[in-house]
Amino acid sequence: MSGPGTADSVVEPSGGRLSLRVQTVLFHTELATLERFVTGISRACELARKDGAVGRTVLSVGDCSPTPMAGATDAIERLGARGFDEVAYVHFGENLGHGGAHNRLSGGPSADLALVINPDTYASPTLVRELVVGLGPDIGLVEARQLPLEHPKAYDPVTGETSWASGSCVLIRAAVFVRTGGFDPGTFFMHVDDVDLSWRARLAGFRVVHRPTARVFHDKRLTAEGTLEIGEAEVRWSEEARVLLAWRYDRHDLAMETLAAMEAAGDPGVRSAAADLRSRIEADSMPGVLPGAATVAEFIDGEYAVHRFGYGDP
Amino acid sequence: MSYRFSYDEESPYARAVELVRRHRLGAGRVVVDLGCGHGAIAEPLAELGLTYVGLDSDAEAISALAGRGFEAEVVDLAEPDGVAEVLARILGDRALAAVCMLDTLEHLAAPEAVLRSLRRFCAERGGAPLVVSIPNVTHLDLGVKLLMGRWDVTPTGLLDATHLRFFSESLLEQTMARSGWEHLEAADFELVVSDQHFPPDAVPLDRATPLGALLTSLRSHSGPAALVNQFVRAYAPTGTPAEGTTSTAAADDGAPFLSVLVRTQGERLGTLGETLLSLAAQTCPDFEVLVLAHDTGPGALGEIGRLVEEFEPSFGDRVRVVPVEGGGRARPFNVGARLARGHHLAALDDDDLALGHWVETMRDASAHAPGAVVHVGVAVQPIAADRTDPGYHVTGRPRCPYPLAFEQLDHVTDNRTPNCGFAVPRSLVADMGEGWDESLPVYEDWEYLLRASALCGVQSAPSVAALVRVWETGGRSTTVHTGAEWDDARMALVARVDARPLLLGPGAMSRLRRLVAAAESGGGPAWRGGVGEAEHHETKRALEAAQADLEALRSSTSWRATALPRALASRARRLLGRRGRS
Numbered sequence: 001m002s003g004p005g006t007a008d009s010v011v012e013p014s015g016g017r018l019s020l021r022v023q024t025v026l027f028h029t030e031l032a033t034l035e036r037f038v039t040g041i042s043r044a045c046e047l048a049r050k051d052g053a054v055g056r057t058v059l060s061v062g063d064c065s066p067t068p069m070a071g072a073t074d075a076i077e078r079l080g081a082r083g084f085d086e087v088a089y090v091h092f093g094e095n096l097g098h099g100g101a102h103n104r105l106s107g108g109p110s111a112d113l114a115l116v117i118n119p120d121t122y123a124s125p126t127l128v129r130e131l132v133v134g135l136g137p138d139i140g141l142v143e144a145r146q147l148p149l150e151h152p153k154a155y156d157p158v159t160g161e162t163s164w165a166s167g168s169c170v171l172i173r174a175a176v177f178v179r180t181g182g183f184d185p186g187t188f189f190m191h192v193d194d195v196d197l198s199w200r201a202r203l204a205g206f207r208v209v210h211r212p213t214a215r216v217f218h219d220k221r222l223t224a225e226g227t228l229e230i231g232e233a234e235v236r237w238s239e240e241a242r243v244l245l246a247w248r249y250d251r252h253d254l255a256m257e258t259l260a261a262m263e264a265a266g267d268p269g270v271r272s273a274a275a276d277l278r279s280r281i282e283a284d285s286m287p288g289v290l291p292g293a294a295t296v297a298e299f300i301d302g303e304y305a306v307h308r309f310g311y312g313d314p
Numbered sequence: 315m316s317y318r319f320s321y322d323e324e325s326p327y328a329r330a331v332e333l334v335r336r337h338r339l340g341a342g343r344v345v346v347d348l349g350c351g352h353g354a355i356a357e358p359l360a361e362l363g364l365t366y367v368g369l370d371s372d373a374e375a376i377s378a379l380a381g382r383g384f385e386a387e388v389v390d391l392a393e394p395d396g397v398a399e400v401l402a403r404i405l406g407d408r409a410l411a412a413v414c415m416l417d418t419l420e421h422l423a424a425p426e427a428v429l430r431s432l433r434r435f436c437a438e439r440g441g442a443p444l445v446v447s448i449p450n451v452t453h454l455d456l457g458v459k460l461l462m463g464r465w466d467v468t469p470t471g472l473l474d475a476t477h478l479r480f481f482s483e484s485l486l487e488q489t490m491a492r493s494g495w496e497h498l499e500a501a502d503f504e505l506v507v508s509d510q511h512f513p514p515d516a517v518p519l520d521r522a523t524p525l526g527a528l529l530t531s532l533r534s535h536s537g538p539a540a541l542v543n544q545f546v547r548a549y550a551p552t553g554t555p556a557e558g559t560t561s562t563a564a565a566d567d568g569a570p571f572l573s574v575l576v577r578t579q580g581e582r583l584g585t586l587g588e589t590l591l592s593l594a595a596q597t598c599p600d601f602e603v604l605v606l607a608h609d610t611g612p613g614a615l616g617e618i619g620r621l622v623e624e625f626e627p628s629f630g631d632r633v634r635v636v637p638v639e640g641g642g643r644a645r646p647f648n649v650g651a652r653l654a655r656g657h658h659l660a661a662l663d664d665d666d667l668a669l670g671h672w673v674e675t676m677r678d679a680s681a682h683a684p685g686a687v688v689h690v691g692v693a694v695q696p697i698a699a700d701r702t703d704p705g706y707h708v709t710g711r712p713r714c715p716y717p718l719a720f721e722q723l724d725h726v727t728d729n730r731t732p733n734c735g736f737a738v739p740r741s742l743v744a745d746m747g748e749g750w751d752e753s754l755p756v757y758e759d760w761e762y763l764l765r766a767s768a769l770c771g772v773q774s775a776p777s778v779a780a781l782v783r784v785w786e787t788g789g790r791s792t793t794v795h796t797g798a799e800w801d802d803a804r805m806a807l808v809a810r811v812d813a814r815p816l817l818l819g820p821g822a823m824s825r826l827r828r829l830v831a832a833a834e835s836g837g838g839p840a841w842r843g844g845v846g847e848a849e850h851h852e853t854k855r856a857l858e859a860a861q862a863d864l865e866a867l868r869s870s871t872s873w874r875a876t877a878l879p880r881a882l883a884s885r886a887r888r889l890l891g892r893r894g895r896s
Contacts, residue, residue, distance in 0.1 A: 032597065033597075036595065036597070039626055039628060040594070040595065040626070042626070043624075043625065043626035047624065120670075121595075122591070122594060122595030124587070124591045125624035125625055125626070126624065145704075147588055147591060147592060147667060148588075148592055148667035148668070148669055148781045149712070149781075150708050152708075152711070157700075157702065157707075212702060212703060212704050212707075213703045213704065215587070215588060215591060217591050217592060217594075217595035217670070219595065219597070219669075219670035219671075220669075220670075221669060221670070221671070221777075221778070222669065222693050222712060222714070222778040223778070224691065224714055224718050224776070224778060225714060226693045226711065226712045226713045226714040226778070227711075308707075308708065308709070309708065309709065309710045309711045310711060311711050311712075312711075313710070313711050
């Protein structure tokens with residue numbers, strides 16, 4: 001699954017252990033959720049430092065909510081004390097989107113590695129150690145295994161190689177940010193920015209792996225039918241992102257197919273998004289096709305990888 | 315007054331004499347019988363070669379006893395210090411063998427004072443034991459009569475008109491401990507039908523009626539001594555009296571809402587770690603965890619301990635690892651329940667996963683009905699064993715085959731709620747003695763839910779809050795094995811539940827009417843008829859086979875859901891000779 005480029009330019013930092021920046025983005029997040037997150041990840045960093053898996057650790061929390069979270073700084077200072085050399089809470093004052101906020105945070109204190117992770121998670125005690133151990137020389141992104149509801153993406157049982165890594169919990173080399181420019185919030189505001197970053201990293205010669213032993217609890221819920229709970233707003237954004245991703249990775253056929261389905265949808269929000277996309281196509285303002293896109297992109301049964309199962313399976 | 319009861323081989327007196335024989339000081343010869351009445355045990359003790367001394371406040375009884383050739387003296391037991399003085403004087407330099415107080419303590423306004431005085435005396439006399447016999451006011455008959463609004467005081471018996479104090483087993487033991495006496499042995503005297511078993515035609519007292527059978531069953535489970543008429547027990551004097559414990563347990567104000575009982579055999583540390591992770595990540599921290607390491611051996615026990623220690627303290631400090639030895643599938647849960655502090659008890663296996671709101675959902679539901687079983691939705695996900703580090707991989711999406719709302723009658727044909735889908739009030743175990751049935755090798759969760767839901771009712775929270783994983787290793791799913799073997803196990807469970815009346819919750823009549831009407835319209839005569847001879851025979855045969863099957867499984871060390879179907883299939887075939895059936 002490696003892309004056409006090479007990762008020769010990836011150089012391990014000289015002297016000492018890899019430094020790590022854990023970065024998470026809040027949006028209308030509750031204080032209790034943040035507290036749970038910091039409690040878990042702080043322990044995972046504490047153990048990883050103790051084992052020598054990482055050196056200096058930093059926690060960067062960015063908030064895209066309209067108003068700053070009361071008690072956030074106190075919570076991360078108090079609960080992150082044992083796991084982090086430095087913690088910081090930043091209120092952005094605007095909604096930068098998932099990728100935009102993470103790009104902003106990655107411009108903070110420099111580190112060899114970034115752990116991009118959702119705040120509605122709780123790290124297993126060995127999460128950081130396992131992710132770092134899984135970071136082979138040409139590997140750019142190491143994805144954790146989410147519990148209790150696993151991501152259904154397929155991965156090579158021996159190498160762990162996979163099409164893309166979920167931004168819910170992924171360890172990323174700083175070099176990946178440097179070589180790819182990080183997430184692309186201009187194109188993908190909320191959804192598939194992780195797919196896009198993974199594929200661009202592969203185009204730059206990095207491998208993307210899933211590491212089953214790196215466990216993270218991601219607080220997802222199930223409907224009475226056993227499907228994943230998805231908010232109504234998410235449907236609109238994810239459908240729009242589908243079209244944009246297919247366009248960028250040289251599958252205009254799929255993009256137009258998806259757009260037609262959106263235009264026929266009952267949901268007014270989805271239809272409105274479709275109209276916007278149609279205008280952009282007509283104005284020739286869609287994202288440009290990436291060179292070599294076909295070598296990394298996987299569009300299979302409506303997904304971006306082979307899936308072992310689907311939450312919507314009959 | 316004193317009583318003129320005769321000595322009988324099967325009587326509290328005979329039990330008391332036996333306790334004296336077993337526990338008396340070897341060097342002593344004298345047995346002092348405080349509150350001796352007419353001295354029912356005088357001759358039997360003399361036959362043992364002991365010197366009997368009877369003391370009582372009833373001058374007439376003392377005179378009669380002296381007339382039978384026994385040493386006897388009038389003593390006022392209401393004067394505790396006086397008692398010790400009298401004893402010292404009577405005994406002189408003779409060695410004391412034992413002291414008896416039969417049917418006496420309950421007649422004293424302050425038995426503790428006499429017991430303390432006696433403890434000092436016996437401790438100074440080489441540690442001579444005390445044998446007591448005391449009526450049990452928690453006898454089943456008295457409990458049932460209270461429900462009838464009756465408290466019948468009688469000239470003699472359990473509710474003797476002259477009784478000043480009333481003892482349950484725990485109150486007796488507390489009184490003795492507080493007075494400085496250590497329990498040696500119980501030889502309690504039981505009466506299935508006590509002197510309080512009247513009026514004879516009272517329906518609740520008739521244990522053949524469903525009401526009587528239910529009350530009997532409840533009382534039998536809820537605590538010891540349901541049929542004990544007299545507590546007959548021996549005690550040794552301790553160096554110092556125990557510090558004053560209160561007679562009723564104080565409420566545990568710091569108790570969490572939930573105690574999570576996680577059962578493991580220590581063979582799948584990967585999935586156990588995930589179960590613990592799912593608990594550490596709960597939105598509501600109002601719970602404790604007991605990891606019940608069942609027959610794991612010291613190596614695995616150490617590994618489980620290390621697994622727990624890796625978690626941060628705000629969770630790790632709420633987890634206890636408890637080794638459990640022996641017993642079947644249900645043993646760990648019962649051991650955990652005894653150690654638990656939570657208001658409710660939930661059971662997990664070491665491959666179950668809680669969703670983030672599992673505890674929160676149950677606690678919220680419980681707030682509406684604190685005494686009820688709490689029920690949440692459960693999803694089922696297939697996984698397959700492999701040689702990777704987690705030891706498995708997911709093979710399909712979660713599905714929700716069970717109804718989100720609990721229906722008691724839905725559970726009579728099959729179990730529709732896995733372990734992780736319900737939590738029972740701990741009082742059910744602590745106060746009512748209704749724990750998991752350890753004699754069932756499989757379906758113990760189903761049987762327990764049937765029993766608990768009948769007694770407590772159920773409060774359902776319509777939310778999927780836990781994930782059960784079904785192992786599909788080797789392509790043989792559990793569903794493949796729900797054939798004759800599981801049918802037999804199911805029948806054993808039905809027989810177990812049938813053994814006592816089953817309470818149905820409100821609304822059951824309407825549901826039953828619909829079910830019966832539907833069966834009548836489509837079922838025909840087979841549905842309506844009673845059990846025919848042939849059917850009865852078939853049922854009996856199946857039950858015998860099921861019992862043999864269950865016995866074999868009981869000896870199996872494996873209780874894991876994945877292993878059971880295979881074990882059932884092969885063992886049952888071997889044992890039952892049903893090679894042609896599968």
